[in-house]
Amino acid sequence: MKNLSLYLPTRYYFGYNSIDILGEKARGLGKKAFLVTGKRFLKEKGFLDRIFSNLREKVIDFVHYDNITPNPKVDEVDQGAEIAREQGCDFIIGIGGGSVMDASKGIAIVVKNKGSIWDYMMLQREPERGALPIILVSTIPASGSEYNPGGVITHSGEKKKWFFRSDYTYPQISIVDPQFTEHLSFFYLAAGSIDMITHMLEPFLSAEEEGYIPNRFAVLLIKGAMEMTLRIKNNPADKEARVNLCYISSLALCGIPTRGIGGSAMMHWVEHVLSGFYDNISHPVGLAMLLVPFIRVMKQKFPENIKRFENIYGIDDIEELFKSYLEKTGLLISIKEYGVERSDIDRMVREYGLLTEKFPNFGLDKIEIENIRRIYTESYDLSYIS
Numbered sequence: 001m002k003n004l005s006l007y008l009p010t011r012y013y014f015g016y017n018s019i020d021i022l023g024e025k026a027r028g029l030g031k032k033a034f035l036v037t038g039k040r041f042l043k044e045k046g047f048l049d050r051i052f053s054n055l056r057e058k059v060i061d062f063v064h065y066d067n068i069t070p071n072p073k074v075d076e077v078d079q080g081a082e083i084a085r086e087q088g089c090d091f092i093i094g095i096g097g098g099s100v101m102d103a104s105k106g107i108a109i110v111v112k113n114k115g116s117i118w119d120y121m122m123l124q125r126e127p128e129r130g131a132l133p134i135i136l137v138s139t140i141p142a143s144g145s146e147y148n149p150g151g152v153i154t155h156s157g158e159k160k161k162w163f164f165r166s167d168y169t170y171p172q173i174s175i176v177d178p179q180f181t182e183h184l185s186f187f188y189l190a191a192g193s194i195d196m197i198t199h200m201l202e203p204f205l206s207a208e209e210e211g212y213i214p215n216r217f218a219v220l221l222i223k224g225a226m227e228m229t230l231r232i233k234n235n236p237a238d239k240e241a242r243v244n245l246c247y248i249s250s251l252a253l254c255g256i257p258t259r260g261i262g263g264s265a266m267m268h269w270v271e272h273v274l275s276g277f278y279d280n281i282s283h284p285v286g287l288a289m290l291l292v293p294f295i296r297v298m299k300q301k302f303p304e305n306i307k308r309f310e311n312i313y314g315i316d317d318i319e320e321l322f323k324s325y326l327e328k329t330g331l332l333i334s335i336k337e338y339g340v341e342r343s344d345i346d347r348m349v350r351e352y353g354l355l356t357e358k359f360p361n362f363g364l365d366k367i368e369i370e371n372i373r374r375i376y377t378e379s380y381d382l383s384y385i386s
């Protein structure tokens with residue numbers, strides 16, 4: 001195993017009904033909160049009133065901003081930061097899935113540093129003046145954003161979906177309440193499981209070295225994610241499965257199952273390019289579409305990593321494992337079904353190539369450009385299904 005570093009400064013609260021400790025935990029983080037949410041989910045499912053009264057009970061003054069959409073955009077973050085600054089908010093509460101949590105971190109940076117969140121993407125610039133303190137409540141097990149400092153933001157004009165990360169954007173406090181999952185469709189929940197799985201699978205399959213603990217921890221969590229998702233499919237009342245799935249989501253991208261092996265997240269970048277072009281494709285669904293074609297390329301490129309995965313997992317064929325999981329969860333879908341034009345594959349491949357050149361340290365060139373084309377092409381019409 002390679003040398004590694006870990007930094008996990010987030011105070012993490014987990015469990016059913018933990019949403020009700022939000023007000024108590026938010027006290028002391030600042031005088032006035034900027035409460036960031038999406039438009040509909042919390043309101044429609046009746047959580048918003050519960051959150052408002054919880055905050056008021058603890059005398060937390062707040063301004064509510066609900067202008068965050070899936071695949072959050074630069075202007076939603078920049079506009080939020082402007083309002084937060086005008087209103088004198090001095091800490092951020094973000095409640096939602098990955099989009100809301102990522103946007104909340106972006107707002108926390110822009111309030112302190114001015115300019116646009118786009119100035120801080122791809123590690124090109126550090127937010128020198130830090131970021132506002134952040135408290136997150138995760139409503140969807142998928143991104144793991146509640147337990148890491150990263151965020152992904154889309155620039156619609158440029159059709160780019162890039163990321164930022166800084167030690168300042170670790171949430172100071174995170175709350176994960178599995179009861180939110182009871183209000184998500186199974187399709188959504190299953191797609192989220194692919195997000196957490198690929199956070200660990202990509203580094204594993206592209207690793208430069210074996211890591212006894214990271215490898216086994218990753219397989220344990222990947223196996224758990226699939227098992228728990230299928231348990232929920234069979235019995236939506238299975239609370240223990242919901243608890244485990246949410247915990248796996250937070251652990252997947254915290255660093256422990258992925259560091260020390262020299263792996264990269266290429267498939268995430270293949271997906272970011274895809275949903276950068278096609279905003280109607282959500283990140284987890286895009287990953288599900290690309291998963292098997294990605295594994296097929298990795299089989300050729302890194303056969304020893306594939307073997308290691310299969311041995312630890314106790315299976316003969318990794319491709320079959322995930323193909324069958326996608327089938328069982330209704331996620332064996334093509335990018336064509338989501339309106340992707342075959343003629344855009346060239347443009348997407350070119351965009352991936354530009355990323356590889358511009359950011360040579362991200363390990364994106366572990367797959368040649370022709371193999372990137374193969375992934376999009378096989379995802380286009382599911383031509384790999386015999």
Ligand SMILES: [Fe+2]
Pocket residue numbers: 142143195199268283
């Ligand atoms: Fe992801």
